[in-house]
Amino acid sequence: DAGVIQSPRHEVTEMGQEVTLRCKPISGHNSLFWYRQTMMRGLELLIYFNNNVPIDDSGMPEDRFSAKMPNASFSTLKIQPSEPRDSAVYFCASSLPAPNTEAFFGQGTRLTVV
Amino acid sequence: QKEVEQNSGPLSVPEGAIASLNCTYSDRGSQSFFWYRQYSGKSPELIMFIYSNGDKEDGRFTAQLNKASQYVSLLIRDSQPSDSATYLCAVKSLEAGGTSYGKLTFGQGTILTVHP
Numbered sequence: 001d002a003g004v005i006q007s008p009r010h011e012v013t014e015m016g017q018e019v020t021l022r023c024k025p026i027s028g029h030n031s032l033f034w035y036r037q038t039m040m041r042g043l044e045l046l047i048y049f050n051n052n053v054p055i056d057d058s059g060m061p062e063d064r065f066s067a068k069m070p071n072a073s074f075s076t077l078k079i080q081p082s083e084p085r086d087s088a089v090y091f092c093a094s095s096l097p098a099p100n101t102e103a104f105f106g107q108g109t110r111l112t113v114v
Numbered sequence: 115q116k117e118v119e120q121n122s123g124p125l126s127v128p129e130g131a132i133a134s135l136n137c138t139y140s141d142r143g144s145q146s147f148f149w150y151r152q153y154s155g156k157s158p159e160l161i162m163f164i165y166s167n168g169d170k171e172d173g174r175f176t177a178q179l180n181k182a183s184q185y186v187s188l189l190i191r192d193s194q195p196s197d198s199a200t201y202l203c204a205v206k207s208l209e210a211g212g213t214s215y216g217k218l219t220f221g222q223g224t225i226l227t228v229h230p
Binding site: 043050093 | 146148157158159160163165204206216218219221222223
């Protein structure tokens with residue numbers, strides 16, 4: 001398996017533009033997580049899905065952020081409109097939903113909003 | 115109170131020494147605990163996990179769990195310069211109102227530097 005695949009790896013956009021980050025989880029993994037990492041706040045859980053259903057989105061910072069998982073092999077995280085403070089590395093991870101199973105991370109998307 | 119807290123660091127140890135990394139968590143219902151390592155510019159990767167009270171050893175790494183104290187630690191014996199990285203503690207807990215242990219929450223991370 002190729003692991004968790006994220007795209008793009010790097011994104012530079014202007015303030016106010018829409019940004020869409022993409023993720024393909026490992027086949028067979030029922031849980032999918034979106035995290036944001038910054039120096040100040042560390043690795044924050046934004047939202048996670050079980051069986052394509054959003055379970056906990058309490059970490060989504062505001063209405064400008066939205067996430068979807070239309071099927072078991074694809075998820076998107078959208079920011080509209082983007083702001084400079086959204087600049088961070090966004091990670092997608094997937095795992096089996098059982099308690100003693102690890103989450104595998106994608107390579108991340110480094111987002112810069114100028 | 116943050117859900118998962120780690121000792122702030124940064125932590126610097128000489129090569130060959132024991133590095134001790136600590137983590138506390140707030141949810142008593144948490145079921146399993148993970149230690150990840152993250153090199154600069156890379157994604158986190160699993161070192162080991164633990165779910166029973168006591169110690170679990172894997173090579174130079176030992177994870178310790180005390181559920182009564184809500185405390186988990188990672189010891190790295192014979193530290194090497196290649197161990198220099200950020201170490202992240204993660205906790206899997208019951209989703210709100212659910213029965214599935216899916217939510218995986220990370221601490222802030224501790225930066226470890228092993229100097230020759």
